[in-house]
Amino acid sequence: MKTEQPPVIRLSDYTAPAFAIPRTALTVDLDPTRTIVEAVLEVERVDGGAPSLTLDAEGMELLALEIDGTSVPEDAYRMEDDKLSIAEVPERFTLTARVAIDPQSNTRLEGLYRSNGVFCTQCEAEGFRRIAPFIDRPDLLSRYSVTIRADKKTCPVLLSNGNLVESGDLDDGRHYAVWEDPFPKPAYLFALVAGDLAWIADRFTTRSGRAVDLRIHVEHGNEGRAGYAMESLKRSMAWDEERFGLEYDLDIFNIVAVSDFNMGAMENKSLNVFNAKYILADPESATDGDFAAIESIVGHEYFHNWTGNRITCRDWFQLSLKEGLTVFRDQEFSADMRSRPVKRIQDVRMLRARQFPEDAGPLAHPVRPDSYMEINNFYTATVYEKGAEVIRMLHALLGEEGFQKGMRLYVERHDGQAVTCDDFVAAMADANGRDLDHFKRWYAQAGTPEVTVESHHDPEAETLTLTLAQMTPPTPGQPKKQPVTIPLALALIGPDGREMPIRIEGEDRGTETVLLLTEDRQSVTFEGVAERPRLSLNRGFSAPIRLNQRIGREDRAFLMAHDTDPFARWEAGQQYACDLLLEMIESLGRGETPKADPAFIEAIGHTLANNGLDDAFRAQVLALPTEEYIGEQMKIVDVDAIHTARETLKRALADAHYDRLLATYQARRSNEAFAPDAEQAGRRALKNACLALLAASGTADTAELVRLQAETANNMTDRMAAIMLLTGNGLPGRDEALAAFRERWKEDEQVMDKWFAVQATSPEADTLDRVRKLMQDPVFSMRKPNKVRALIGAFAAANPVQFNRADGAGYDFLAEQTIALDRLNPQVAARLIGPLGHWRRFDETRRDMMKAALERILATKDLSRDCYEIASKALAD
Template structure:
């Protein structure tokens, strides 16, 4: 480890820049072994301090030339370090010219300008622009950019940057150039450049004011047939943003480029969005249903950033959720409107409770608006994105759709073209609605997941039902003592026939069957009058606040919610709670009983769900098939681990298997009936109904295979051989590979090889092939993964492959990764050490499973700390990895 530890940056120390850059002209000369960048900057002093030096950010740059107002500055008159270029005695307004040389072909960090196969591309968020040229690389410096790119015309016929194309031409020695101009001021993190041999899918969109926008999606020629879904998604997003937020696109052209090597999912660079190819390319043969839906959401997310992130941007990186939390909320609402609102809510909450809650409980826990960081890349987290979106959702719930729209309109009107703060966003909502959000800001400034404990009593003689609600929040690294949160609790009381009419005692008249209580104190009591039967409370309906709920539901209470509640999320949640109780009951009995029993209430609930599914398929009922599939499925091992105070790896794994097998055997005929009814040939579609039918069919198939019967494995193999879409093909292969039955063992190797042979030229499909092997819970998986590290199709420099194989194993295969020997931890630490200098961002993100060592038994704790210690001892540890390791230990 470095002797000088990286220093933390604090929000409280924010200081406005001493200088602004009003205009930026960039001239790129791209060659095969290097690139030269000439930056011409119009700079103006912003402070009254005439002695302040100009200090520009820069990393891994070779400085060739620098001048102020056409006078070259000699090396003796500036100060150059590994991270800055400082020039003293500059005038109040001047032109700076700086020429740097960089080596994109050697840039494995995938930040700044780098080479992805034969394509030049950029990733500048958060601090990648400083790897291109010396600059004030911070989000509160906004400038008008003009970019000229020159390159070999035969190798790089397409040259792209932000804004509108204003000129192009040919130059000497077979080279050509294109010039782009972005009329909207932007920070450097939104700069983009792409140069490559690309083709495009082209379309147009007419805005609500009648302007025609050119839409272009650029890909390698081999992927030209995989752009239609992304284009359709883009046009849907543009229409939705006009209708729901009144936001119209502003440039003449909107471009997307698919890139294979990319650390993130996608990037919202103004007018030129650069996408990880996995987030834009789709076809029925190569893409699963979940990826089709993900692509639609990601395309929308990046487009929505045009206003919530680009036109109005962040003042500093502590405000990251200003753009990301707000935009995730926007894309979630978009997806809800495009499909099933309940399904989308269940998917979002399931991910939040499984992964973000775990983040809140770990050593890297931080508020939605962090107070400090060492490396900003480590704060592109579920807390900033997903919890940030939930915080915006609560504002929406407290205000209602109409007042929220007034608030967003005011926010965009006030701050268009500016770099602002989370406080500015919330202030706009408060001013538009007249609401006080002072206490609500605790959601932004306090880390941790609040816990809400609720007790109830029913007074039959008085026909009164009393709820006492207590909120608390556990200590987190930034604070031991937490102030109470302001949170909406949507509530219903479910009687034998469904939700009953609510009347809060002391309030005149009766209300609806649902109300929203605003919790603001550590303890509050509510009394409902006119309650003529003992009800079951339906709490935090639609997950109205991101909290952990503690209410002592009986199995009978959960049965009533599943059967009678009108809130789809609460019905699903009750089914999950019932399954959790059953699995934990089996865990408690393991070792004491030869064959632990599964409680009858879970069996009855599953029986009802199966019958509803059959009736809906047969047209005798109208249930949401996707929701039935989700309700039928058991909670994941990852979620079961998250809700345990001390994780028992083996018991969790074996108890869940036993419960699933019991259900599989007991209801085999009905799972088979569902499967056979849905296994008919039909024209492939990605509409919600078709996706739901495939989801339910493959959920039924997973239960059939879980029974261990040879007939089920044969059925699965038949689906694998005859599948006409990747969803069905991959579901079948996964079930075979993950099965421990003898009949599956006999065929899984041949199935894997056949799948590889069929799809070896489709990179994104092979990533799925790697992932399903990495998540195989059976013994011997680590040895198989180690062998796959040397496979011809694996590339450790490609983030997608790393996430599939290494990330799949460490994050989604708890029984193998947490093997008591510690071999999984040693494997992961080796990979992180290998990646530490190559790609620090990815290395730091892969560390997450090791950071949660405190939740495991003593032997696993020691092995995990040993792995962390090995990483910590590495010389020249990157800031990214250092921050995570040091906070974990």
């Protein structure tokens, strides 16, 4: 029987809560299979609200219910459809609800569950309703007091939000702890952790002189791998004070790393809970990418203390209010800690890989969605990454000083409140005396704007005229789009490679300016332009747009060599490579042998030889556009031709620059002690980028070079780079290296995720069979989200050749695993479906097979709301 469509929740239907709960007291008696929770709620009716009270309550057994100390008669309340409804309640009263829950069987990992023997909560977005009856919505803020009781031997550590105010021993080998949080918060920020955990401790002194105790709690034996996370936390706290003037507000800050977590991390007030992969790191077990991610995510969750916790969302449609803003803040933090140009390139790569396809597909939605069936499905690249780009555009419009003025007013106005995206933009507008109503269209419209640029240089008049047109393609539910505000950063690069002075309507604007596009079509004329310049457009990726510009390969090569903006310089190379690869794919379609452009190969050689450029930047230039990005530029995706063309171009680069690649590689081989700093990471990045191209040459010498690096590397970055090349290229020694890796790291969950992912993403023909076999490995478990993402998720989302194999076996496999996982963890299952949603982009045979896989998922009996929403929207016309 087909699952019925879940109800649709709409922004337009928002109404404020009918009741307030200013204080919440919880007593939690922990037991693996029968935890007893007593919730004492001070309840007040708001502005003559409804006479009855309805609380959210899922997956619990109601044991007792009292109002002001008197039991509520059974005929006066109902508990059904995940709601507890009580008729005819007083204006003000104390509600006491006693319930039983089963953390051990909670495979959804929402609410209270156990991970490797540790009790843990995850309440965002709607998990608190699985712990106690409550009005579980972000605009209901309450002050919490939490008493935790547990067996002292198995749970010596008892943590919750706020400050520890009391603790002691109880009878029968149990003990207790009482935590009080002085700040009002929504239920989604509640946290509780209890278990046998080790920890490392440190202290941070705020700029006002307060000492803050810092603790990171980990499983025993992992204490030595939490040091980098602690240093990242302290850097985050100092940076937020210096850049944003925001100081931490309690005397203790706890982080807990757990093995099983649906997300990357959670910003619960003063008790951040992390997926262990984003806390644990040392040179032996973590790559440079892991260290950078830890720094970024630790910063992200800490920055939420103000942008998310002290000021939170009125409703879940405003999710980007906290997430987009905080992603922008963590991006800025990482840019200041590392290489700003490289960080910007990495962020744009991610945006194009994850968000642009989302904007172009059936799941497209605005940064502030207007409807949903399941809120867990809207933790998306659009809300996070595109949301951050919207904040970045505000920063570009207002400048650093104006943006900080807006932030100060935002905090002053809304501290302790649940507010909206409109409230944030209003603070920015009012602080700077600007009208930003037109800008707010970014929050309401889905889709990626396309900006077309035409230029005309008049040497006699010494003018350059640009005509710019913007258009946003239709998206589901939004067939017609309005023009948006686009800040387009621009420079003119002269024939000598230098920036030319910019003069518009008699105004001198230096050598870089920002054009503000607000209409469908606009023109601008630059004066005093005697020689034809090359256009450096969308510098620093000043707006999240697709840029259509008629530009010859000679100009692309010139900008690759001379553009003074690092992002624009990299972008010139990426677009040159993309144009070339598309041409090579067309030749394959005609049955011809694809040929690489010698001018492009020469331009890459110049970059490789330019020792004046940062190693990390050169590594980015050597990395060709991904197969997925190339596919996004095609009307009909041909995964096999894309792969062939890209491999052909890599071989051509390797053959042309073999000696230089080898010399660059050898010059950066070192036995120096590993440090996760930007300089060393850049050297390793360039070294391994060179090795990747050398491996593409297919020579026995380079194959041996790769095998030796896999065998002798003294850090995980180099080891994984080599194993990826062995596996991805089917080189000799692959199976031996994989077996040795497993034997060494089989007890380490985080490292084994790398082992699964590297095999799942191999383009070799036996990959799907290998993935199925790996699912039987004792290390793998469908109950562990990290394992599912590393193996099944990586195969579907990051292996275009084998997932989209012509027989459809990849699609059948994903449907099969999604259905199986939906019974255990709907949230993780729903996030697997995305690759099937691109079915319209493929040939007819693949389209039909992908649709069939989606229909199979949708026809599953008792399908979760999570999976129903994604599958049904993916199939919608």
